[in-house]
Amino acid sequence: MESHYPFALPPLPYPYDALEPDIDAKTLCFHHDKHFAAYVDNLNKLLEPYPSYHSWSLEQLCQNWRDLPDEIRQGVRNNAGGVFNHDLYFRTLRTLPPSAPQPPLDGAVRRVFGGTDGLKTALKSAALSVFGSGWACLCTDKDGNLSIQKVANQDTVLPLTPLLCCDVWEHAYYLQYQNRRGDYFDAWWRLIDWPQVSEHYARILQSRPPIP
Ligand SMILES: [Fe+2]
Numbered sequence: 085m086e087s088h089y090p091f092a093l094p095p096l097p098y099p100y101d102a103l104e105p106d107i108d109a110k111t112l113c114f115h116h117d118k119h120f121a122a123y124v125d126n127l128n129k130l131l132e133p134y135p136s137y138h139s140w141s142l143e144q145l146c147q148n149w150r151d152l153p154d155e156i157r158q159g160v161r162n163n164a165g166g167v168f169n170h171d172l173y174f175r176t177l178r179t180l181p182p183s184a185p186q187p188p189l190d191g192a193v194r195r196v197f198g199g200t201d202g203l204k205t206a207l208k209s210a211a212l213s214v215f216g217s218g219w220a221c222l223c224t225d226k227d228g229n230l231s232i233q234k235v236a237n238q239d240t241v242l243p244l245t246p247l248l249c250c251d252v253w254e255h256a257y258y259l260q261y262q263n264r265r266g267d268y269f270d271a272w273w274r275l276i277d278w279p280q281v282s283e284h285y286a287r288i289l290q291s292r293p294p295i296p
Contacts, residue, residue, distance in 0.1 A: 089128065090128050090131075091128055091167060093121050093124045094175075096174060100113045106275050107177075107271060114259065115256055116170075119170070124167055127145075127160065127164055130156045130159045130163065142164060146164045147240075161238075161239070163238070164238075165237070165239055168240050169240060175280070176248055179275075182274055184200060185281070185282055188289060189282040190282070192285070196229075196231075206232050208266065208269050208270075208273075211250045211269045212266055212269070214234050214236070215236075216237075217252070217254070218234060218253070219249045220233075220252060221250070224285060225244055226245075228285070228289045248276060252265060252269075256268070
């Protein structure tokens with residue numbers, strides 16, 4: 085993502101039909117080209133008359149929306165969060181072959197969840213229990229401690245770092261899965277780009293300041 089206003093829609097990193105049959109082309113096309121694009125456009129429209137916020141990063145906007153003027157506060161909260169969450173969502177999926185967590189993430193997953201199956205169970209339980217629209221995320225803090233977090237609407241898990249976010253808004257799955265959120269979760273799980281997620285986690289561990 086750009087570091088600040090004006091934000092641009094990142095291109096989908098694979099063809100629309102690349103995730104079939106788990107996520108079909110129509111769902112992916114609407115999700116990326118309509119929903120994700122709308123968050124980007126709305127965020128830019130909200131910020132356009134407020135040059136003093138044009139240097140704010142997306143993360144700053146997501147975390148400090150309470151400091152914004154009344155008339156754009158809630159809009160920026162919703163749309164900056166929508167941009168941040170969707171950017172990660174599309175970047176962490178991939179086409180076949182299926183993959184698995186790699187070191188050092190695999191060790192952390194074993195310690196916290198007992199293994200990849202345990203992580204899947206915990207994350208699925210979180211995804212199914214989001215009431216209404218929101219996200220279920222695998223997160224890490226600066227020290228590499230993993231946790232699962234749920235957020236409503238387009239709130240983010242910041243200042244934690246999300247490694248993976250399952251979008252459980254109905255727009256992410258209803259065209260293909262109707263009300264079967266669990267089936268959609270299983271499909272999403274099969275598509276996770278674990279090498280990329282593992283690399284992200286490794287970079288976070290490497291960026292820790294040395295222990296004095
Ligand atoms: Fe979405």
